[in-house]
Amino acid sequence: MKRMMIILGILFVLSSVSFAQQLGHHAKFPLRCDECHYCKKPTYNEPCLKIAPNFIREGITLHHSVEDAPTLFIIDTLQNKYAPAVFTHRLHAQMGEMLGGCESCHHHNPPGKVQPCIECHKPERQLNDLSRPSLKGAYHQLCIDCHRSWDSDWSKTSDCYFCHPKASEDISQSPKQLAELAKKRHPVPKTPEVYVLKSDYDEAPVVTFYHKQHIFTFGLACKNCHKDNACADCHASDAKTKEISLEHDNCLPCHEKAIDENCEHCHGIEQKAPFNHAKTGWPLKVFHQNLTCQTCHKNQVEFSALNTNCNSCHKANWQSGAFSHSVTGVQLDENHVEIDCETCHLNHNFNAKPQCTECHEDKSFPKDIPGKIIKR
């Protein structure tokens, strides 16, 4: 068995080598040489390969949600002058969502789950690899870039004591305080109802942007649009007085078609009414109203009209018995429960009025109900 494995292995190596030769030298890869090599003429003896080249930044393949992120880390690997720093990891993960997600800190990752800093950044500085900061340097460089960005006088979150409490104020030993910290979340930002913006498109300058509707009706998460926002975009001293501005890019990719072809979708002469599904010719009734857009507009980036036949979405479970008719608001009585769907809904056309004539000459829907109407 072992021998087989070895032979297979050799074969594999040989074939891959020959395949590689067919491909040609790896210099023909679709990468710039300096993505991986830091010198101009790498040789086999001195390949001068870079640590953590950019193109494998997004190596995280096992993603998890922010809520699954570890809550707290007590960083005491390097403690000497100060008490250990308590790092509210989940809180930061949550805050980080709008500025690039986990990868904004976990910037380099071999494929797999998210790796901790210490995996690459060792506590002792490596003199043979100057481009890689030690753990302490990595922590500081990463943290301070954000912390200082909205703190003009260094007194708030970029003060040393903000992260490193004095020894007398060590909270890392107090379970109660730690539990409180673990619960901490960034408050959900307020979402204004509507922005009415003026553009320089003279024919129809007014752009109406229903911010709340995008979140609650269209089901977008903050991070879907706010991808590369810095903390300072909201927290800087001048953030409140700053004018809101929207670029076309902000509306991509959902409104790509509109941006290219249909300006009037957003631009108008005066404020537009919010989106109403009835205008598409398919008013959402009670049941559909509660669904998110994506439930029906599956895999659509830009929504377009769907087949309005029920079975174009509701594909399975159309056999009697398997389908609970109650969800339609009509609970079938004992006699009707057993009947094939097709007996009343001719040709599986569920949009059309159900027919009673197959069995009852004198009855018709909705005057007569094959059961009782229930509340949903």
Add this chain to the structure above:
Amino acid sequence: MEEYFKPQPIKRPFLSKGVIILLILAANGIIWSILRFGFGLGAVTNLNNQFPWGIWIGLDVAAGVALAAGGFTTSALVHIFYREDFHVLVRPAIMTAMLGYTFVGLGVMFDLGRYYNIWHVPIMGNSNSVLFEVGICVMTYLATLYVEFFPIVNERFIGRVHLKGILKFLNKPIDGFLRFADSFLGKTMFFFIILGVVLSCLHQSSLGTLMLIAGKKVHPLWQTPISPLLFLLSAFSVGFPMVIMESLTASRSLGLKPEMDVLRKLARFIGPILSVYLAFKLGDMVIRGTYVYLNEINLQTIMWVIEILFGVIIPLRMFFWDKVLHSRTLLYIASLLVIFGVALNRFNVFIIAYKPPYILQQYWPSIGEISVTVGFIAIEILLYRALVMIFPVISVPLKGVSAKAKYAIRGVIQ
């Protein structure tokens, strides 16, 4: 009718009103000197980390060296170019140069933070250093000047060494040494004379190279690669005015008849030399395009204009004017202007033009610095007065002597 001159000690009372003022200034300088060596540079000077060099370097040393140029220019003129008609000027010129350089050396010692290490210069010297070249040349030239002055000492004391009391037994050996020195120098003086001129040319020009290393810290009006040449030319041009100024001052102060004929002849050299200096200075300005800086009005440009206008152009015109050459007062003023111009040039290059990139504290010479500088000048003048009364330096007309006598430094002409 030719007048014959013979150098001899001047018989006059040492004290006078002016001398008393000078004595007071000298005493003040000495008091500040004691403070400098007792409490350090910081206690007496306003020097700081932005302005490491002050007037002790800019005036005492740089201007001092330039103004002592009378020595080598005169000795070159008389001994090398054989213009014996200027013979009477050699001894005073050599003596002032000797005094000047002595005080240049003293000025350096005052300014050095570790003056007691001065002996490091000849043994540890860094041959890349311009300052080393200046230092070595000045040291050697100072020694050379003392050697050149020695025949005057010989002339005064050979056969006249009369030590009294316990030192009596030394009379004979000293006299013997003087006689030996006299005969030795008699054969080798030409060597020292040429050496003195070469050394002077070297360090006068190197003084101009000194600030080149400061690069952009020196204002472009003065920062030029031909700075050494300009320094050399200005040293040439200030040599004769210095001799004229001294001669006129001394004759007035000592109540002698000025040697106007000789001085007039000497003054005719100054105009052409000064024109060459001006031509190079302005030519350099045109080539480097530094005249654009004159559009701004600031301390540097004002000082530059004063230097050129009052220090070069006006005296240049004056020396080409016969009226000036025949008037004692005007000749005196013209000479003073050249001296002022060259001294101001040194002061400008070393102090005014020096603008370091980071100035936390401006430099302005302190009372201590000024006192020491003024004290030096006072002592120098007093020493001049004393020396001409002791040694046969200044020539006075000898009535009725018709023998053809050449009064050179002894040894050159036998």
Add this chain to the structure above:
Amino acid sequence: MSQSRRSFLKAMGTVSLTAVGAKESKATPKNVVSDDRLGVLVDTTVCIGCRQCEYACKVEHGLPAGNIDDYSDRSVFETMRRPDHTALTVVNEYPAENSRQQSVTVKVQCMHCDHPACVSACIVGAFTKQENGAVIWDEGRCIGCRYCMVACPFQIPAFEFDKTIQPRIMKCDFCYETRTSKGLPTACVEACPTEALTFGKRYELIQIAHERIRKNPERYIDHVFGEHEVGGTSWLYLGGQEFLRLGFPDVGTNPAPGATEPIQHAIFKFFVPPVALYALLGGIMWLGKQSSEEEE
């Protein structure tokens, strides 16, 4: 008369001999530019102005350092400070070009030039450039002339003006004695919490600096200060804005000694010009002597 002429010629010969001899016996101070020289890369975009480097430097050099907690006082940034005899390195603050960004803090110390002006200028060769890149001062030689301070394009050497005896020239010595000569990083590099300072071989640091610029073109300006300035320096700086607006002097890329060494060498190369001048003057004198003798 022939007697005197012969002695004249003999003396001339001696002059040229002593002159040449003098040249050969004079040495220039150690000034090595080794390929493996060390350096420090300062990333001013990472520096937070905590001034731990100032504290570490003072402790390392036995200067009065005070209480470390006082170093978090940022009010010192209100006035510009310069390295002096009490602090061999200082951190200064400069406003950011982008008004929304925090001000930039920049550490200043000796740049340890590859062609140092102080080494070239020092009259007694008290300054030397060591194999590892450090430019250091030798107390045993210095005469206190302060020409190094005049020469330094970065205005670094400071002098103990308040000392009467043995005043020292004070400047960053790259921790030569205690650390870098043994391959250890300098005290400030070790103290820097954000690793804004990277210690290593200069050529590697230059590679790293350019890689950082390439990776973050919006963060840095495309210029490594010290790579070419004054012919190269051991300390290198990365910046997010023009270096002139970070308090760096406008020094150009020519080595700091500038034209002085060529001029100096032109004059003293084998002492040809002085000897030639001597010979010329001697010749003139001799001719003059001949003619005046003929007259007689």
